Amino acid sequence: MATKTFDKSDDGVVVIVGSGAGGGTLAHELCLRGIDVVLFEAGAQQSIESYVNDEWASFSQLAWLDNRYAKGGWRVATDFPNLPAWICKTVGGTTTHWAGASLRIQEHEFKARTHYGDVDGANLLDWPITLADLEPYYAKAESKLGVTRTNGIPGLPGNNNFKVMYNGATKLGYKTVHTGRMAINSEPRDDRNACQQLGFCFQGCKMGAKWSTLYSEIPKALATGRLELRPNSHVLQVLHDDGGKVTGVLYADEKGERHEQKARIVAVAGNSIESPRLLLNSASSKFPDGLANSSGQVGRNYMRHTTGSVYAAMPEPVRMWRGTTMAGIIQDESHHDEKRGFVGGYEMETISLGVPFMAAFLDPGAWGPDFARKMETYENMAGMWIVGEDMPQADNRVTLHASEKDPFGMPVPVVSFTDHPNDAAMREHAYRQGEAVYDAVGAKATYRVTPYPSTHNLGTNRMSEKPEDGVVNSYGQTHDVKNLFVSDGSQFTTGATENPTLTIVSLAIRQAEKMADMMGKNEI
Amino acid sequence: MSITVHARAPRGEAPPRLGRRIRLDRRRFLASGLTAVGAYVVAFRGVTWIVGPGKAWAAGVDTFEPELADTLLKMTRALYPHDFLGDVHYAQVVQDLDGEVSGFDDKERLQMLRGGMAELDEAAGGTFVTADAGGKQAALGKIAGSPFFEAVRSKTVVSLYNQPEVWKKFGYEGPSYDEGGYLHRGFDDLSWLPDPPAEASPPVQAG
Numbered sequence: 001m002a003t004k005t006f007d008k009s010d011d012g013v014v015v016i017v018g019s020g021a022g023g024g025t026l027a028h029e030l031c032l033r034g035i036d037v038v039l040f041e042a043g044a045q046q047s048i049e050s051y052v053n054d055e056w057a058s059f060s061q062l063a064w065l066d067n068r069y070a071k072g073g074w075r076v077a078t079d080f081p082n083l084p085a086w087i088c089k090t091v092g093g094t095t096t097h098w099a100g101a102s103l104r105i106q107e108h109e110f111k112a113r114t115h116y117g118d119v120d121g122a123n124l125l126d127w128p129i130t131l132a133d134l135e136p137y138y139a140k141a142e143s144k145l146g147v148t149r150t151n152g153i154p155g156l157p158g159n160n161n162f163k164v165m166y167n168g169a170t171k172l173g174y175k176t177v178h179t180g181r182m183a184i185n186s187e188p189r190d191d192r193n194a195c196q197q198l199g200f201c202f203q204g205c206k207m208g209a210k211w212s213t214l215y216s217e218i219p220k221a222l223a224t225g226r227l228e229l230r231p232n233s234h235v236l237q238v239l240h241d242d243g244g245k246v247t248g249v250l251y252a253d254e255k256g257e258r259h260e261q262k263a264r265i266v267a268v269a270g271n272s273i274e275s276p277r278l279l280l281n282s283a284s285s286k287f288p289d290g291l292a293n294s295s296g297q298v299g300r301n302y303m304r305h306t307t308g309s310v311y312a313a314m315p316e317p318v319r320m321w322r323g324t325t326m327a328g329i330i331q332d333e334s335h336h337d338e339k340r341g342f343v344g345g346y347e348m349e350t351i352s353l354g355v356p357f358m359a360a361f362l363d364p365g366a367w368g369p370d371f372a373r374k375m376e377t378y379e380n381m382a383g384m385w386i387v388g389e390d391m392p393q394a395d396n397r398v399t400l401h402a403s404e405k406d407p408f409g410m411p412v413p414v415v416s417f418t419d420h421p422n423d424a425a426m427r428e429h430a431y432r433q434g435e436a437v438y439d440a441v442g443a444k445a446t447y448r449v450t451p452y453p454s455t456h457n458l459g460t461n462r463m464s465e466k467p468e469d470g471v472v473n474s475y476g477q478t479h480d481v482k483n484l485f486v487s488d489g490s491q492f493t494t495g496a497t498e499n500p501t502l503t504i505v506s507l508a509i510r511q512a513e514k515m516a517d518m519m520g521k522n523e524i
Numbered sequence: 525m526s527i528t529v530h531a532r533a534p535r536g537e538a539p540p541r542l543g544r545r546i547r548l549d550r551r552r553f554l555a556s557g558l559t560a561v562g563a564y565v566v567a568f569r570g571v572t573w574i575v576g577p578g579k580a581w582a583a584g585v586d587t588f589e590p591e592l593a594d595t596l597l598k599m600t601r602a603l604y605p606h607d608f609l610g611d612v613h614y615a616q617v618v619q620d621l622d623g624e625v626s627g628f629d630d631k632e633r634l635q636m637l638r639g640g641m642a643e644l645d646e647a648a649g650g651t652f653v654t655a656d657a658g659g660k661q662a663a664l665g666k667i668a669g670s671p672f673f674e675a676v677r678s679k680t681v682v683s684l685y686n687q688p689e690v691w692k693k694f695g696y697e698g699p700s701y702d703e704g705g706y707l708h709r710g711f712d713d714l715s716w717l718p719d720p721p722a723e724a725s726p727p728v729q730a731g
């Protein structure tokens with residue numbers, strides 16, 4: 001079947017920028033509702049066949065490697081000054097890399113300002129939606145992704161890394177410890193295989209067991225005959241008319257040639273660094289501070305979750321690399337309880353890295369005999385990743401570099417981030433608890449590992465009730481421009497404790513429904 | 525004297541996966557090659573070779589002169605010292621460093637490395653390559669953070685730990701897709717702790 005193509009002058013289409021969790025889902029959901037879509041993706045198309053079980057080779061294949069700057073007080077700015085985030089530039093976006101942990105945000109987390117109060121230095125706000133609003137969409141998303149422990153889908157079998165976590169956690173008295181809610185098939189479902197425990201979830205799942213828009217949403221959308229996917233097509237600007245409505249996008253194709261694609265609606269889903277970068281780069285005489293930025297909030301409140309890892313040298317071999325990377329979770333610290341010395345909560349999830357990435361991330365920049373001895377415990381290592389709510393701060397933000405441009409002439413993004421004291425207090429608590437988990441089962445040594453470049457990037461076009469507090473409303477529609485939407489994690493008002501993707505997908509389904517409804521009524 | 529790596533090893537053993545540009549003597553190499561230390565550097569017909577102990581292998585470098593290759597060989601080991609890794613693995617790092625400066629008209633990076641070598645020798649109070657282990661660590665400590673140090677360190681941490689033969693020494697099994705994953709190859713074989721109950725960790729689903 002020849003796939004559909006649309007004329008560049010076709011102003012009836014919805015243009016979506018970015019084919020990851022948000023954009024890929026939105027495309028499929030709109031096509032199902034009979035709407036024509038052109039989906040732009042800056043990266044190239046890979047496949048289950050072309051993925052490689054090799055950390056550095058896969059990184060070159062999938063990661064976003066165009067220059068970016070990390071600035072501010074975080075250690076990433078020192079260790080990885082040109083790699084603030086570890087995310088993808090490829091069809092499917094970061095759903096190629098992701099581990100699959102799929103959790104709902106908790107009720108109180110949608111009302112962070114109400115529950116946490118006026119935290120000094122934090123730009124907290126309640127979401128303009130509640131858990132009840134999102135519940136029906138969470139249910140749809142869990143079914144779409146095939147999340148284990150929902151919809152009657154069995155949990156995944158735990159691997160060695162999980163066995164260590166489970167035993168340590170239960171010895172410590174933790175109660176909610178299991179193999180997680182994962183968008184990874186424990187049995188064949190939705191034309192996807194069951195997980196064969198390859199252990200290269202971060203490198204693109206060669207079994208197709210893990211949900212990714214690359215081989216789930218996008219092919220289904222193509223099959224409707226309403227989608228045109230344009231890979232290797234980098235959107236440079238969102239264009240608008242004198243009336244302040246967007247009219248399409250300017251993009252550079254594979255050869256670097258520029259084209260304009262007309263559109264009825266533009267939805268931006270480039271992840272939380274590229275989406276604000278694109279809006280800021282779309283500044284005009286009418287919108288001198290960037291598109292949809294009357295609030296001044298575009299690019300601000302950049303969040304990345306409070307993270308860190310604890311690896312432990314156990315007395316016997318663990319071989320943590322065998323099997324699912326995120327093989328289990330401890331949820332007993334995910335509630336809000338200020339007695340611990342911070343607001344919000346965190347999860348502990350198993351993680352593992354191969355030898356190449358372990359060398360790069362165990363203690364970035366370290367060398368010498370002490371580091372070598374740590375590496376030599378590799379076979380006995382167990383590992384967990386900490387993921388907790390971080391505080392939105394106005395000055396943690398994405399801006400455009402004053403002079404440096406990418407090959408298309410677009411200013412490169414600068415990502416500034418500094419921990420809030422609440423983030424630091426939470427991380428300290430989580431490190432201590434993580435160490436205690438492994439000490440409870442006889443760890444010989446534990447290693448606190450500094451946060452990796454950001455895998456979760458959130459908040460830079462946040463949702464708000466009032467236009468002056470944020471960029472988009474509860475449907476991701478920008479407050480300033482009726483036919484401009486944001487469809488990725490940059491909509492998050494606050495970060496919550498949970499891994500974000502299930503929420504990104506749920507918001508995209510809800511947005512598609514609303515967008516179709518508004519189009520039907522000719523409101524946009 | 526040497527044959528390429530791709531020769532088949534005896535008794536169905538997989539041949540070692542080394543860089544294409546390392547030449548080795550199969551018989552001598554199988555005796556000791558992957559773990560042996562004591563490599564030395566020679567110039568032969570204008571080409572610099574890092575030669576393995578007992579002439580088991582030889583790694584050619586295109587641009588570095590023998591002194592620089594030798595310094596980097598010792599420096600990369602001192603940066604990430606693993607007794608169970610033979611010099612052949614550090615020689616591969618030196619080849620990778622050499623690859624970064626070879627074939628370019630711009631000699632800036634090569635000059636930086638040469639200058640760094642002088643800096644390192646000075647920090648060692650003579651020549652770095654002849655300093656004892658403690659002296660090498662002390663010298664590295666003095667220049668840590670310099671552009672030269674960081675250039676070598678950041679390349680080494682990637683290039684050394686990215687070698688499949690090095691992975692084996694750490695116990696790491698690497699790519700698993702071609703083997704059918706770890707589902708039937710020990711993903712849950714840990715037996716020194718009790719198994720979690722089925723509600724926490726369900727059995728593998730049939731089918």
Ligand SMILES: Cc1cc2nc3c(=O)[nH]c(=O)nc-3n(C[C@H](O)[C@H](O)[C@H](O)COP(=O)(O)OP(=O)(O)OC[C@H]3O[C@@H](n4cnc5c(N)ncnc54)[C@H](O)[C@@H]3O)c2cc1C
Binds near residue numbers: 023098269
């Ligand atoms: C190693 C790793 C593990 C993770 N594990 C989990 C997990 O277990 N659970 C979880 O919930 N989340 C996880 N995440 C996070 C998850 O991947 C992201 O939250 C999610 O993919 C974000 O979706 P998105 O739509 O915002 O952006 P992405 O999925 O990153 O997609 C954005 C796409 O837009 C494209 N793009 C950007 N700018 C442009 C432009 N100007 N023109 C054209 N295209 C553009 C990009 O190339 C990219 O393909 C993980 C991430 C990483 C890196």
Ligand code: SF4
Binds near residue numbers: 199
């Ligand atoms: S462990 Fe499972 S989900 Fe991860 S890459 Fe392998 S098959 Fe895919």
